[in-house]
Amino acid sequence: MNQSPAVQNTEAATDAEPTLLEQMGGLSGLVSSTLPILVLIPVNNRLGLLPALAAALGVALVIAIVRMVRKENMQPAVSGVIGVAIGAGIAWYTGDAKGYFLYGIWVSLLFGIVFLLSIASRWPAVGVIWRGINGEDMSWRKNKIALRMYDLATGAWAVVFFSRFFVQNNLYNQDATNTLAAVKLIMGWPLTGLVTLLTVWAVRRANAAQEEAQSHG
Structure with missing residues (x-):
């Protein structure tokens, strides 16, 4: 059927x-x-x-x-x-062992800045990455609801990246290597898992908005 x-x-x-x-x-x-x-x-x-x-x-x-x-x-x-x-x-x-974490700390800051700028430029990174992975076009940028959903998901990732930078960089400057390692684990995949759930929800809302627009187009 x-x-x-x-x-x-x-x-x-x-x-x-x-x-x-x-x-x-x-x-x-x-x-x-x-x-x-x-x-x-x-x-x-x-x-x-x-x-x-x-x-x-x-x-x-x-x-x-x-x-x-x-x-x-x-x-x-x-x-x-x-x-x-x-x-x-x-x-x-x-x-110093704490230097092991320096790369990740500054990469988090870089990603946070890039994701924030992508929202400001109306090319939210989550939308670009998600659609790009699946080989789809960027027509969603013309849909206000879809754009808002991808802005939300991108903003959530930016918050994660910036929080990782500020918290871990503070521990790095305090020479709290053991605590830094524990915090990196806590702010790693568990936090990534939570923001990924939000991303999936936002993508579903964006897809629904796109489908509705196309059905009325």
């Missing part, structure tokens, strides 16, 4: 949702991203900086190899290895 265009669009939007989760690496990607930090701090406290950095990088490489053997999405693993390598390089250069 033929389905109406609205039903087909709704199903397409629903099918698109896992794409974002896949880009995040799925549940295994969320869990494995925390392991290098969980290894870094205790090894640093017991054995020192260089063994800690070697252990963190080794864990990231093992995760990448496991994902490759299991033929899983390699993007999160590769990004993880690169991120750990950059963090380890900064920590080695500064001679």
Whole structure:
């Protein structure tokens, strides 16, 4: 039986949702991203900086190899290895384990600024990324409701990025390395999961607004 265009669009939007989760690496990607930090701090406290950095990088490489053997999405693993390598390089250069977190702190600020500017320019990053991933056009920018929904989701991500920067940078300046590691984990995937739920809701509202506009067009 033929389905109406609205039903087909709704199903397409629903099918698109896992794409974002896949880009995040799925549940295994969320869990494995925390392991290098969980290894870094205790090894640093017991054995020192260089063994800690070697252990963190080794864990990231093992995760990448496991994902490759299991033929899983390699993007999160590769990004993880690169991120750990950059963090380890900064920590080695500064001679302090807290340097491991410096890269992530400033990347959060950069993303926060980019997402905020994208709202101001009426090209909200969440809309551009979501539609781009799914190979769709940018006609949603002409729909006030859809644009507002993507602005909301983009603004939520900007808040997350800025909060990560200000909280973690403050702990970094206080030399509170152990607390910084714990806070990074707390403000990592758990917070990402919450804002992703908001993003999915906003995208559904944006899709519904687009469908309604097209049905009346």
